[in-house]
Amino acid sequence: MLGFQPDDEQKLIRDTVAEFAREQLRPLAHEADESGVFPTSVAQQAWELGLVQSTIPEAYGGVGAESSAVTGSLICEELAWGDLSLTLHMLSPQLVTYPVIMLGTHEQKAQILGDYVGPHFTAGTAAVMEPRFGFDLNELTTTAVQHNGEFVLNGAKCFVPLAAEAAHLLVYARRDNGIAAFLLPQDTPGLTIGEREKNMGLKAVATYELSLDNCRIPASSQLQGDIQPVFNRSRVALSAMAVGVARAAYEYAREYAKERRAFGTAIAQKQAIAFMLAEMAMEVDAARLLVWEAAWKIDTGADATREACLAKNYAATMVLKVADNAVQILGGHGYIRDHPVERWLRNGRGFATFEGLAMI
Amino acid sequence: MIDFSLSPAIEKNRDMIHAVADGTMRPISREYDEREHEKPTEWLNMMWEASKNLISFGDGKKKASGKAEAVERHLSERTVRSAVLIEELSWGDVGLYLSIPHSALGGAAVAAAGTPEQKERFLSRFRDGEPKWGAMAITEPGCGSDSAALTTTAVQDGDQWVINGTKIFCTSGLMAAEKSEGFVVVWATVDKSAGRAGIKAFVVEHHTPGMTVAKVEDKMGIRASDTAMLVFEDCRIPLDNVLGQAEVKQSTTGFKGVMATFDATRPLVAASALGVARAAVDYVRETFAAEGITIRYVTPQTKLTTLERDFMDMEANLQAARLLTWRAAWMLDQGIQNNLEASMAKAKAGSMVTQVTQKAVELLGPLGYSRKTLLEKWMRDAKISDIYEGTQQINLLIIARRILGYSSQELN
Structure with a gap:
């Protein structure tokens, strides 16, 4: 039966995460963006909320909570509302844990998951994107060739978050014209982690280029099964974060417009501004519902590829427009870094480009 | 719960109505677009019989039999169900859908603002007998969205109200006033100096002397549905035909009655826009398939063809509008205030269907512009969704x- 309200447990989780985002992430966001330094204490605080570890099965030391994409999308929206950079950093372990939980063998789970149930934040990462024009997930240029019971990986990756400190890397590569994922230890010979990248947004999350030069890894390193559902979860996670960033920008612009006065009234009392805000509110809701529907479909076990792709495209377009409108409503002040809206525009621009940068 | 599945009961009804739309509406769709001002009498009679209990605007139609539990479930998802079925009917033909004998917006006004006695007196007629129509008359030549500025007057004279004024754009006005035993709900002021507080709704029965259909409009689209101009000249109706309170208080409850009606009807008007948009999207998809064009959902936007990108935008926008519509309908069924969400649904669906159908005509080139197919008709039919029941701008x-938490004085 149709329903548009999170259940009681989801509300509790959402409210807890929302408070964390409001009290912990927001106050740190500006300084983290300016300095490019991630405040490590906040990762530990997030870790203690148990968002990352909760879905790890009991057999591997976790809590064994049900993994729901709908609940995940609620969490992602709230965290990203607080700050996108900090969110991507804090949730980076899921880039490894979720695919392993979904597709891993018992041996892989035993090998990996135990590292993510301890008392301290442990970074993980995945290498998906490639530094080239026309990057296409379906046509990766990083290759994995099977040879004498091993895989040999070659290629280049970019936008790999926390690569320098991640306990485990999951590298996506083309194998026999399909896409496959491989678990790599940090010290794999031939794996080189490049300089930290400099990007327009997401300045507080450390991302790196990787090069893979004849990396030899055991055949047992490959995750088995259909990889597409993994990416659908990533699409939903990123789309939910886009909704969070857009909502932040919309709310900030709305409150500003009620305060800022021109020609004797608040600028929000001018239709030119009021209509922009109305469209922003409507589009944030529209995108959220598309995200929820895709997440819900994932949770039913059905193939949600079409819904996830449509939601991601919609949310990526929406966040850019909403954040841009927010900057516009603040006018010159929106362009000054004392206000957060320009950061949300820079961060929001990434969603049309990102693939596999977050997971729920 | 966050859940996007429809109940099996609604799905069953939807499939049935889809068959009706496909089998009986599509075949006569072009004909009654071209034969404007003529009515498909046989089809209307069939729909009168068949549609009883299927679509509800809160008009008091109840199942004659059945377990209490089934009735309760039926009521608890009444608006969602109506939204789903209206989408199907509008997929068939929105002009024909609008012309189905029904209490419609007039009934919705009675349901929203009438007393229990009035609901019984005015709405029971839709349960049986000959086909009947209800209509609502708000818009005037001098005021549309600004319905508080209306000039039609109602003056008490003994045990009657005397109505004078001119109403336009009254959907099914001809059928309600002159061609059936229906009624028209007329919004008029009893005290111009009282502003909104003086505005009341009056039920004018069919064939009441003093009410005339002065004109039936020629329109760009939805031509199977009549849109009438009604003139009231010393039109006398009984005192107890005023909906709700007759006294002018220093409050705007009467006017709020109009607005409450919109909260209930806007999601349904949005649902009708979904049907037209889906007709166009389905047609484009089928044409693409016949041409061997497949949509590559997982391919990056930068590598898609323009056709693919446009089509995916159409699909996503349609679904976004549908979910906003279902949410507004669901809230109404749950008894949750949905004023904001109803306007969101209407604003989004109206602009979406306009864009989607115009894009569909563009994508199919000469095939889309030709009257050999229905695409150009859907584009013409679509535009009204962006206008009636509150323009996109009024909803914004x-x-x-x-x-923003502003009153109409603070933001006008």
């Missing part, structure tokens, strides 16, 4: 007031 204004 309502959204803006709600999100």
